[in-house]
Amino acid sequence: MKRIGIIGMLWGLLIATGFYPARGTLGVLRVAHHVSIVGATSLMPLTKRFVPEWEQKHPGVVVSIAAGGSWAGILAVTEGHADIGMADLIPPSRLAVRLVGYPAGRLAVAFIANNKDGVKEVSESQLMQLLLGRIPNWRSIGGRDEPVIVVSRPLSSGARAMIDSFLPPPGLSADAIIQLSNGAVLKTVRDTPGAIGYVEWRPGMGGVTMLGIGHHAFDTTHLATWPYFTKPTFYVHKRASDLVKNLAQALSQAPAKTDFGIYRGHVITPKGLP
Amino acid sequence: MKRQMGMGDQCLYRVVWVGAFSLVVLGIAIFAILFWGTAKFVLAHGLNQSLLGLIYEPTQGRFGLLPFMAGSLVVSGIALAVAIPLALSLAVTVVDMTPRRTETVRQILSGLVAIPSVVFGWWGLSVVVPAIRWISGHSGFSLLAAGLVLAVMILPTLSLLSINALTRVRVQWVEGSLALGATPDQTMGRLILAVSRFPLLEASIIALGRALGETMAVQMVIGGRVLLPHGLVSPGATLTTQILTDMSLLPPGVSGHHVLDFMALLLLAAMYGMVVLLERTRRMSP
Amino acid sequence: MNTKPAPDLVVQNLSVHYGEQVALKDVTLQIEGGQILALIGPSGCGKSTFLRVLNRLVDRSAEAHCTGEVFLGDTRVLDPKTDVVALRRAVGMVFQQPSAFPFSVFDNVAYGPRLQGVRSASRLRSLVESSLKQAALWDEVRGKLRRPAASLSGGQQQRLCIARALAVSPEVLLLDEPTAALDPLSTAKIEELILALRGDYTFVLVTHNLQQAARVSDVTAFFRQGRLIEIAPTRDMFTAPKCEETEEFLTGRYE
Ligand SMILES: Nc1ncnc2c1ncn2[C@@H]1O[C@H](COP(=O)(O)OP(=O)(O)O)[C@@H](O)[C@H]1O
Ligand SMILES: [Mg+2]
Numbered sequence: 113m114k115r116i117g118i119i120g121m122l123w124g125l126l127i128a129t130g131f132y133p134a135r136g137t138l139g140v141l142r143v144a145h146h147v148s149i150v151g152a153t154s155l156m157p158l159t160k161r162f163v164p165e166w167e168q169k170h171p172g173v174v175v176s177i178a179a180g181g182s183w184a185g186i187l188a189v190t191e192g193h194a195d196i197g198m199a200d201l202i203p204p205s206r207l208a209v210r211l212v213g214y215p216a217g218r219l220a221v222a223f224i225a226n227n228k229d230g231v232k233e234v235s236e237s238q239l240m241q242l243l244l245g246r247i248p249n250w251r252s253i254g255g256r257d258e259p260v261i262v263v264s265r266p267l268s269s270g271a272r273a274m275i276d277s278f279l280p281p282p283g284l285s286a287d288a289i290i291q292l293s294n295g296a297v298l299k300t301v302r303d304t305p306g307a308i309g310y311v312e313w314r315p316g317m318g319g320v321t322m323l324g325i326g327h328h329a330f331d332t333t334h335l336a337t338w339p340y341f342t343k344p345t346f347y348v349h350k351r352a353s354d355l356v357k358n359l360a361q362a363l364s365q366a367p368a369k370t371d372f373g374i375y376r377g378h379v380i381t382p383k384g385l386p
Numbered sequence: 387m388k389r390q391m392g393m394g395d396q397c398l399y400r401v402v403w404v405g406a407f408s409l410v411v412l413g414i415a416i417f418a419i420l421f422w423g424t425a426k427f428v429l430a431h432g433l434n435q436s437l438l439g440l441i442y443e444p445t446q447g448r449f450g451l452l453p454f455m456a457g458s459l460v461v462s463g464i465a466l467a468v469a470i471p472l473a474l475s476l477a478v479t480v481v482d483m484t485p486r487r488t489e490t491v492r493q494i495l496s497g498l499v500a501i502p503s504v505v506f507g508w509w510g511l512s513v514v515v516p517a518i519r520w521i522s523g524h525s526g527f528s529l530l531a532a533g534l535v536l537a538v539m540i541l542p543t544l545s546l547l548s549i550n551a552l553t554r555v556r557v558q559w560v561e562g563s564l565a566l567g568a569t570p571d572q573t574m575g576r577l578i579l580a581v582s583r584f585p586l587l588e589a590s591i592i593a594l595g596r597a598l599g600e601t602m603a604v605q606m607v608i609g610g611r612v613l614l615p616h617g618l619v620s621p622g623a624t625l626t627t628q629i630l631t632d633m634s635l636l637p638p639g640v641s642g643h644h645v646l647d648f649m650a651l652l653l654l655a656a657m658y659g660m661v662v663l664l665e666r667t668r669r670m671s672p
Numbered sequence: 673m674n675t676k677p678a679p680d681l682v683v684q685n686l687s688v689h690y691g692e693q694v695a696l697k698d699v700t701l702q703i704e705g706g707q708i709l710a711l712i713g714p715s716g717c718g719k720s721t722f723l724r725v726l727n728r729l730v731d732r733s734a735e736a737h738c739t740g741e742v743f744l745g746d747t748r749v750l751d752p753k754t755d756v757v758a759l760r761r762a763v764g765m766v767f768q769q770p771s772a773f774p775f776s777v778f779d780n781v782a783y784g785p786r787l788q789g790v791r792s793a794s795r796l797r798s799l800v801e802s803s804l805k806q807a808a809l810w811d812e813v814r815g816k817l818r819r820p821a822a823s824l825s826g827g828q829q830q831r832l833c834i835a836r837a838l839a840v841s842p843e844v845l846l847l848d849e850p851t852a853a854l855d856p857l858s859t860a861k862i863e864e865l866i867l868a869l870r871g872d873y874t875f876v877l878v879t880h881n882l883q884q885a886a887r888v889s890d891v892t893a894f895f896r897q898g899r900l901i902e903i904a905p906t907r908d909m910f911t912a913p914k915c916e917e918t919e920e921f922l923t924g925r926y927e
Contacts, residue, residue, distance in 0.1 A: 181634030290610025
């Protein structure tokens with residue numbers, strides 16, 4: 113009979129986990145110091161590279177990392193489901209007042225076209241017309257006779273938010289092909305003649321035409337002047353512990369960030385810092 | 387000879403019972419949560435902007451789900467239409483083989499069943515999408531691509547189930563047919579296929595369930611366009627791929643989050659419908 | 673009923689191997705058309721194999737290999753050029769295990785005629801009716817022709833299989849222990865049926881039931897380990913067997 117009790121308890125526990133609010137960890141098993149990070153896929157590689165190093169310097173602290181997109185990251189932190197939210201979009205002010213942000217710098221948003229499109233640069237208005245889906249064929253802007261195919265990230269992505277912020281209504285072409293990650297967009301544009309898309313650039317990306325926009329050429333050695341970018345930021349709750357804030361700050365200043373395409377624009381002091 | 391259940395048996399019995407019971411509880415809980423979310427969503431947004439809507443703009447408060455339902459139906463339909471004839475011809479070929487060869491084919495198919503779906507997605511991205519692009523002149527990301535990838539994906543399962551269905555036909559029946567002067571083809575058509583029509587239908591329903599539920603492989607090749615698809619080579623989305631795409635856009639707490647519950651509930655309802663259908667065919671089969 | 677005369681069966685030096693294993697060895701026998709030949713012998717002695725040679729169902733075993741000559745009337749059964757489909761139409765078979773198809777009673781009997789392209793509903797009906805009558809099943813299933821065959825009793829199913837075989841107008845009937853799974857009453861009915869059909873068809877009946885062989889058959893053959901030990905008119909065989917082995921078997925001293 114004792115064994116039955118134990119089995120019953122185990123099952124109870126298992127079922128309870130199913131209903132326990134998602135906090136990245138099980139309540140009963142919560143260790144003394146656990147920090148959870150959720151958010152943008154564009155910051156995942158950096159975070160994954162940096163965290164083990166930080167954990168070594170802070171014995172007893174366990175860090176969990178989960179993807180989910182910028183939006184999910186910001187919401188998880190405001191709701192208290194996670195400690196640090198990675199995001200490359202600017203939170204709306206009603207949420208921003210509860211957050212402290214540690215900006216890491218800039219991620220260039222590169223506009224990429226398939227090599228067979230035959231266009232190397234477009235004006236800013238041409239770019240907008242392309243993304244709006246109003247230029248049906250590359251021929252009309254001096255390229256090859258290929259139908260234009262817009263490739264985009266979903267609404268939850270920070271890069272998409274940046275694009276939507278400068279496009280007039282009705283926004284990005286409804287005919288756009290949606291790919292879930294930066295890498296998938298790159299591959300799709302590279303393999304699909306006629307495709308145009310955008311990616312958060314990082315070293316090693318190639319096989320596509322990096323479009324120049326207006327008088328700006330996309331020059332990876334002079335990204336500081338490139339006008340299209342997102343601001344990847346580590347957000348924590350205002351009332352977060354010092355330990356969490358320390359980690360967010362360390363992440364935002366991790367030396368490895370240049371390896372992932374994050375570069376320094378002008379310095380922004382995080383609002384609400386003590 | 388009569389004996390009380392041993393201590394070990396009793397223990398095992400209870401473990402099984404507790405397991406089964408908690409599964410039921412879990413199932414009911416999932417259903418209840420989805421139903422609750424759906425009810426909240428429908429109360430807040432009405433049905434015109436959701437189930438019956440054509441326009442999906444979650445950030446503008448429009449949640450038309452018809453494009454995704456159409457996508458799910460068309461994609462699964464293509465998958466079945468392509469996979470069933472192939473699986474059936476494979477099964478018909480295999481049944482006439484020696485038992486040892488049949489076993490080999492079974493083993494190969496079981497191996498294929500174990501391939502994770504991303505692999506099929508990747509294959510679709512590198513082969514199917516370019517092929518459709520080349521033939522149609524469109525981007526290649528399309529319902530057709532998704533349907534074909536799914537067809538290949540469910541083919542091993544469907545073939546295995548079909549082979550099992552056909553080989554379960556009793557030897558006496560087959561020999562009885564041959565002894566009446568039926569050719570092997572006549573025996574296949576009039577006896578074996580006729581006798582196994584319900585198991586074959588069952589196999590198709592199981593395959594349809596898998597096709598309807600598949601997410602990752604489909605997402606990789608379908609194009610993710612949220613408008614009602616206007617043709618087979620047009621990009622589109624299914625209920626599952628749209629849940630995947632918008633899970634991070636609409637986390638709990640955001641207005642419209644419960645549309646995900648609604649989509650999940652639709653899928654669950656479809657699956658449940660299929661289980662009911664399955665039970666019916668089981669009861670009808672001899 | 674059957675217009676064609678029942679053919680003679682002539683077997684000369686028939687041997688069958690399954691791979692290395694010998695199932696029948698050098699069997700030679702002969703019976704006249706319309707007679708009932710009973711095969712008796714211990715399990716595994718090759719009785720079923722013998723039947724399966726006669727309608728070439730033995731071909732289904734890939735490793736089976738037959739030598740010798742078998743004639744059914746003018747047909748050289750083992751000749752590779754022989755049309756197996758035509759042969760099997762002429763040679764009906766009923767198995768030990770119930771082999772009624774999982775269809776309705778009607779569709780079971782109509783299966784054979786339909787194979788031969790009979791489409792007309794009235795022609796099928798009359799064929800089904802006459803076959804069922806011949807098989808002494810009509811009175812029991814009239815009005816229930818659309819019921820599944822599985823709803824019949826074991827004995828009725830066995831007679832249904834006989835009706836199914838009769839519907840393609842065979843000349844020979846092979847019965848492989850047709851009553852092994854039946855109760856005495858059903859067994860008696862089948863035996864009656866065989867006796868009623870005697871003369872119209874050449875019968876080969878495998879049976880474990882020695883009394884059955886004695887009651888029904890004209891000629892009895894005793895097999896042992898693939899060899900034909902003795903063949904004789906049934907009455908002689910059961911009263912005065914020539915071989916000691918046969919006597920031992922008939923008196924139940926082994927097996
Ligand atoms: N398909 C087969 N493959 C290999 N051996 C077989 C096959 N069928 C029968 N045999 C063997 O041939 C011998 C004769 O079998 P069978 O004709 O079925 O005997 P019976 O009907 O008298 O019991 C047995 O030893 C049996 O094991
Ligand atoms: Mg036998």
